[in-house]
Amino acid sequence: MERIVIIGASSGIGRELAKYYINLGCIVGVAARREELLQEIKSINPSNVFIKVMDVTKPEGKDQLNELINEMVGMDRFIYCSGVGYINKDINIEQEIQTVEVNVYGFTHLIDVAYHYFQTKGTGHIVGISSVAGVRTISISPSYSASKRYNYIYLKAISQLAKQNKENIKTTTILPGFIRTDLLKSRNYPLTTSIEKGGKMIFKAIQREKKIAFCPAYWGVISFFMLLTPPFIWNRIIK
Template identity: 35%
Template sequence: MRSIIITGATSGIGRELAIQYAAKGDKVGLIGRRTERLEELKAEIGELAYVRTLDVTDHERAEVVYRELIDEMGGMDVMVLNAGIGRIQMLPPWRAESKLIEVNSLAFAHGCHFAFDYFREKGGGQIVGMSSMASLLYNHRAAAYTASKHFISVYMTGFRQKARRIEADITITEIRAGYIWTEMTERAKGMFWVAPVEKAVRQMVKGIDKKKNYIYVTKRWRLLAWVVKCIPEWVWNRI
């Protein structure tokens, strides 16, 4: 039985990760902003679920919550940094982009730092970052979102290099997901190769358990990733 903490657990991928890991007999620490949804999920999972309400952009509070959950669960083996947002239509452009960067990049970096320090002291563990195929793309319509995913990818690469230079056995796993049916994507247009969240998360769990460095979800996106890496900048400028 492992102890797995998941941020952004109130819906979509985070919620499904909690359900599937609990079904495997693992303890799951559920973190999110919406208390009612966390309690509903806890009621569905049962005694293997531990919940805390948290806005991950509150870094001081986040450290307290992470440590409370770790103590209550008897340790932490995996931390899944899943909290993230897409474009916020109801806010003015800069306010929307600054909030997105604060959640997707800065709060992610804080969680990664916390987990890395904890696992270094413990002697090992696994950090899972929810990136995206957007980490390989450039999009003038969603500059802040794609940039935030580039940040996650490069940041995790740096921490993977750090992990190789210390004695602790720390695995850094980046999930590069394509289109998945969730609340965040239900209004999106132009999606293709869209996967049900249950199928996508099954592949994530399988890759996480194998301690892979990179997981493409679904697997076919690996082919597109190879193609994208071959595209020069001048082509992106014309798209």
């Protein structure tokens, strides 16, 4: 029976993925700060779901993840979904730093724990959620845009490292477009996909162990044109 850990499973994409894996009959470990939401997920199949209340910005995340893996008696796939993001034209420092703590510090910290675990085990799959917001500079969300670029580069680097070391550790980087979750609640965005559709696409990409997946796929084409757009036009679009 496959054992999946999902960090940031209390809402949005992580919660949707947790439901898919529970329905598939997997052993699923779910972590986030909001315990009541994790308990709701556990209630779907109490014997197969393990919960860990965790704030990924704290150093104890490493021990908490190891505890969760022990309680589940192992892990085959690690999915990091925790993330925050703000439209932050005023560069509110607290929001900028919180974004770095969750999207960069927590991401790196826990992915490294998973990497070492899979090194010892000899095999494993690490999944991270970047974003099309990391494809090109988004002036109105500086730390979010930069953090999503970081997610993409970091996973690419550890994937290369695993290959160089001949380790059987696979990575999948998901680049979602706009998927209707709490993350987008501050604004109306174009081309928004429902969480049901978006979650299904992301689940399929993970199951296929794709290296990189835009979800929905047409965001790959949009990203291509984003990169081709001359800076003076891009600066007018992103306001």
